[in-house]
Amino acid sequence: MTRIRKLNCFDYPKLKKMISYLGSAEGEFFYKAFFNEPFGIISSILPLKYKFLKESYILLDGKEILGLITIEPTIGNPYKINITRLVFQNNFYDSGKQLIDFVTSKYSAKGATSFIVSVDECHDELLKLFTEGCGFRQCASETLWKIEDFNKNPDVPFGFRHFCNGDARTVCKLYNSEIETIYKPSLERIKQEFEDPIFGGYSQFYKNRYVIEDHCKKRIIGYISITTSDNLNFIIDFITNDGYEISYDDVLNYAISEISRRRTVFYPFVKQKNYTKTAEKLGEYLKNKNYQPIQNQIMLVKNFYKPVKTAENALQVFLFGENSKIVTN
Secondary structure: OEEEEEOOHHHHHHHHHHHHHHOHHHHHHHHHHHHHOOOHHHHHOOOHHHOOOOEEEEEEEOOEEEEEEEEEEEOOEEEEEEEEEEEEOOOOHHHHHHHHHHHHHHHHHOOOOEEEEEEEOOOHHHHHHHHHHOOOEEEEEEEEEEOOOOOOOOOOOOOEEEOOHHHHHHHHHHHHHOEOHHHHHHHOOOHHHHOOOOOHHHOOOEEEEEEEEEOOOOEEEEEEEEEEOOOOEEEEEEEEOOOOOOOHHHHHHHHHHHHHOOOOOOEEEEEEEOOEOOHHHHHHHHHHOOOEEEEEEEEEEEEOOOOOOOOOOEEEEEEOOEEEEEEOO
């Protein structure tokens, strides 16, 4: 008989054996990642609105681990849940479905309003598992480009500076305005998602943020974030106001210069958000520079909406396709 419970430290030896098929380097990195989640017990007992760390659950058949799933609340918006890991034995897709259904049911009952996962476009079976098996829908996509042989200019472009919490409201408004209308219901962000979190130091990712200003009009016209989980591979993610002619050369020059201040050896990548107004323009720029797309991920979303409170003893009446509500006394 199978059951699902929270992962604990006594499961690590079994987990290491389970993921040994990944290979020595990749498997070891995956295994060590679980030890980089401090204070997991504290986070697990907090209400959803205060959660700040990843939580992992395992599917057991007796003492054998059949699968594992990890979820992570969005920093600044814990009601938006990210599925960051899913592991199950080869072709045991039912194990994956049980784990996905478990976390979506558990956290929606706690108040979560949306679940998001990014799946590589080549994983057809996994895409089917989420969409056909678990009720997720394909929302958008993001492409990762590898930047090579970038000719860095020693001069710092004008108008770039470090992000501060006071910029959060303006950056949030900029970010949401640059999302194509069709994607806004699922991908819009709130101001708190851009603020520096209280427990940000416990994240396994290093992130630095910057803004681009139009000094003539004293307004923010661009936002840049740089993240890394290993201090070697750095992802440059930026969004700009489509009403301005902002040089992508300047954006990359500034971002790569900031990375080089910390590291002498590193590999920069650019994330292209294919749901923004400037996505096509950025794609053309990257192609013209002969940079290579190395990964395209499909973003899958499952939303839960709070039901509107209706009057007690409401009677629903259908009249030739029309739907009205009559309240009885």
